Amino acid sequence: MTAPVLEVEDLRVRLRTPRGPADVVNGLSYTVGAGETVAVVGESGSGKSVSVLALLGLLPARVATVTGRALLQGEDLLTMPPERLRQVRGPGAGMVFQDPMTSLNPVLTIGRQLVEGIRAHGDVSKQAARSRAADLLREVGLPDPERALDRYPHELSGGMRQRVVIAIALSNSPSLLIADEATTALDVTVQAQIIDLVEKLQAEHGTGVIWITHDLGVVAGIADRVLVMYGGRCVEDGTVDDVLEHPAHPYTRGLLGSLPDLAAPAGPDGEVPELTAIPGLPPPPTDLPPGCVFWPRCPVRADPRCETEQPPLAVVGSSGGALPHRAATWCAEEEVPRG
Amino acid sequence: MFALVHLVPGDPVRLALGTRFSQESYDALRERSGLDQPLVEQFFGWTGRALTGDLGVSFRSGETVTSLIAERLPATLTLAFASILVALLIAVPLGTVSALRPRSLVDRVATVISQFGISVPDFWMGIVLILVFAGTLGWLPSGGYVPLTEDPGGWLQRLLMPALVTGVVSGSVITRFVRSSVLEALGADHVRTAQAKGLGTRQVFTWHVLRNALLPLVTVTGVQLAYLLSGVVVVEIVFSWPGLGQLALQAVQARDYPVLQGAILLFALVFLVINLVVDLLYSAIDPRIRR
Numbered sequence: 255m256t257a258p259v260l261e262v263e264d265l266r267v268r269l270r271t272p273r274g275p276a277d278v279v280n281g282l283s284y285t286v287g288a289g290e291t292v293a294v295v296g297e298s299g300s301g302k303s304v305s306v307l308a309l310l311g312l313l314p315a316r317v318a319t320v321t322g323r324a325l326l327q328g329e330d331l332l333t334m335p336p337e338r339l340r341q342v343r344g345p346g347a348g349m350v351f352q353d354p355m356t357s358l359n360p361v362l363t364i365g366r367q368l369v370e371g372i373r374a375h376g377d378v379s380k381q382a383a384r385s386r387a388a389d390l391l392r393e394v395g396l397p398d399p400e401r402a403l404d405r406y407p408h409e410l411s412g413g414m415r416q417r418v419v420i421a422i423a424l425s426n427s428p429s430l431l432i433a434d435e436a437t438t439a440l441d442v443t444v445q446a447q448i449i450d451l452v453e454k455l456q457a458e459h460g461t462g463v464i465w466i467t468h469d470l471g472v473v474a475g476i477a478d479r480v481l482v483m484y485g486g487r488c489v490e491d492g493t494v495d496d497v498l499e500h501p502a503h504p505y506t507r508g509l510l511g512s513l514p515d516l517a518a519p520a521g522p523d524g525e526v527p528e529l530t531a532i533p534g535l536p537p538p539p540t541d542l543p544p545g546c547v548f549w550p551r552c553p554v555r556a557d558p559r560c561e562t563e564q565p566p567l568a569v570v571g572s573s574g575g576a577l578p579h580r581a582a583t584w585c586a587e588e589e590v591p592r593g
Numbered sequence: 594m595f596a597l598v599h600l601v602p603g604d605p606v607r608l609a610l611g612t613r614f615s616q617e618s619y620d621a622l623r624e625r626s627g628l629d630q631p632l633v634e635q636f637f638g639w640t641g642r643a644l645t646g647d648l649g650v651s652f653r654s655g656e657t658v659t660s661l662i663a664e665r666l667p668a669t670l671t672l673a674f675a676s677i678l679v680a681l682l683i684a685v686p687l688g689t690v691s692a693l694r695p696r697s698l699v700d701r702v703a704t705v706i707s708q709f710g711i712s713v714p715d716f717w718m719g720i721v722l723i724l725v726f727a728g729t730l731g732w733l734p735s736g737g738y739v740p741l742t743e744d745p746g747g748w749l750q751r752l753l754m755p756a757l758v759t760g761v762v763s764g765s766v767i768t769r770f771v772r773s774s775v776l777e778a779l780g781a782d783h784v785r786t787a788q789a790k791g792l793g794t795r796q797v798f799t800w801h802v803l804r805n806a807l808l809p810l811v812t813v814t815g816v817q818l819a820y821l822l823s824g825v826v827v828v829e830i831v832f833s834w835p836g837l838g839q840l841a842l843q844a845v846q847a848r849d850y851p852v853l854q855g856a857i858l859l860f861a862l863v864f865l866v867i868n869l870v871v872d873l874l875y876s877a878i879d880p881r882i883r884r
Binding site: 307310312340341342343344345348349351353356357358359360361362363367370371374375406408419422423425426 | 781782783785786787788789790791792793796800801804805878879880881
């Protein structure tokens with residue numbers, strides 16, 4: 255593997271809330287290599303989005319305290335001066351947000367929103383920026399890009415808007431692309447198109463991608479590596495095959511068990527196996543359990559330390575690749591029946 | 594509206610003639626002003642004439658209503674537009690600053706100022722200003738109006754205080770709107786997209802926050818302007834400002850039906866026109882409303 259594009263080390267985010275400080279991200283470490291896709295999965299409220307917004311300084315400074323290190327091509331995003339951070343947003347890292355209905359400004363044309371991003375990072379004439387914008391729209395597969403420049407977001411469908419958001423994110427050829435639930439708000443066929451598009455662009459430009467999602471189907475299709483988040487911590491990471499085929503953490507098993515398995519053999523009466531849900535809710539970030547974060551909902555609880563001691567992220571085995579398969583659980587060795 | 598005007602107790606003819614008058618002169622004047630006819634006939638007669646631009650003749654002065662209104666209009670327009678200017682100059686910076694730092698000291702001070710502006714009676718503010726600037730300091734005349742074309746300096750001197758009073762009142766209302774709409778615009782998802790593009794703070798603020806907060810601002814400014822154009826009676830009286838509000842008030846006191854009806858018709862027209870302008874501005878500002 256070449257030098258990583260992004261190296262995150264012990265990232266912590268604490269938010270000030272009316273109910274006291276909330277530890278939303280607690281010691282997250284991972285790397286993203288050039289051309290590599292890392293999927294971050296977890297339930298709503300597991301700290302996925304906050305962890306990437308924190309990287310680019312997009313959390314309101316009044317309420318968020320971010321610590322740790324996040325080296326983007328060797329430069330620490332978390333300590334860089336605001337002006338340098340502004341320069342990095344765009345050419346260093348582009349971001350695609352969850353809801354294309356709201357992530358574009360409704361009162362400005364598509365063209366304007368692309369052009370201002372291009373011109374923010376270089377002395378480009380309006381005409382040059384406009385033709386670059388049209389090229390970008392063509393690249394993301396928008397029909398009739400010249401005309402689309404003069405359109406407003408509400409004149410486009412959700413899928414088209416998300417293509418525009420991707421075009422904006424790619425407009426300064428970033429070395430890292432962060433997609434924060436980029437396909438969640440889209441219907442399934444459009445979702446597949448967007449994923450194909452990102453994979454194609456990634457292959458062409460060698461961009462590192464962080465793909466945040468709660469959709470394990472998407473993960474299997476797109477990611478090289480998976481990082482499972484729960485309660486603001488990484489509870490399991492490894493290659494897609496390791497994590498999805500041999501999940502070690504009870505939480506990951508629970509997540510996989512809550513997916514319908516279309517390949518599963520039907521019962522004698524043609525009935526399909528029932529889906530299992532993980533009972534309960536994730537712990538509130540203002541009040542995390544002292545031991546394993548998953549302990550309150552865990553069906554296993556095989557070790558007395560589960561309740562009292564935080565399990566470290568430890569290697570649980572590897573399918574032979576360069577990447578270790580790690581999980582933060584005391585129960586890794588126990589054979590847990592898969593939901 | 595017509596019925597309401599006529600329902601006001603009091604007889605305009607009696608009021609016009611004073612305390613001593615003969616039955617003949619009473620009947621003559623009553624006939625001349627058409628008040629002896631049935632109310633329905635009076636209404637249709639008035640409506641018909643109003644459509645041709647004839648609003649009738651004042652019972653009190655004998656001048657045509659149109660000329661009376663035309664006489665007062667420049668003063669009212671001047672005060673209304675000056676006030677809205679003052680209001681916006683107060684409201685936009687104050688509202689923006691408090692939205693940028695919600696619950697900060699600046700925000701609290703701005704809240705207190707605008708609450709003060711909303712709740713303090715305008716006549717009291719006017720009197721205080723007169724006492725300080727016209728009385729103690731003697732910098733400004735205490736009231737009156739001269740046309741801009743005659744004496745620009747005097748025009749400005751006399752405009753300053755009444756415009757400040759009405760401007761502070763309107764500005765206080767608008768400040769609250771600016772604060773909430775900027776606050777809302779700041780929280781919008783597209784602001785984060787703009788930041789993630791690497792735009793500078795000022796550019797994000799101008800084009801992705803203020804630009805989007807403009808719509809509610811236009812609405813509330815339109816409402817305030819319509820209110821100011823229909824005459825701010827109390828302030829006009831305090832500063833002896835010869836505007837439409839004063840005219841309407843005098844018409845009510847004298848039961849001068851034609852003048853009152855004319856003024857009310859004008860106020861209704863002003864509301865219509867301003868609403869139309871606001872709607873047109875909407876579509877210029879927000880592409881989603883076009884077509």
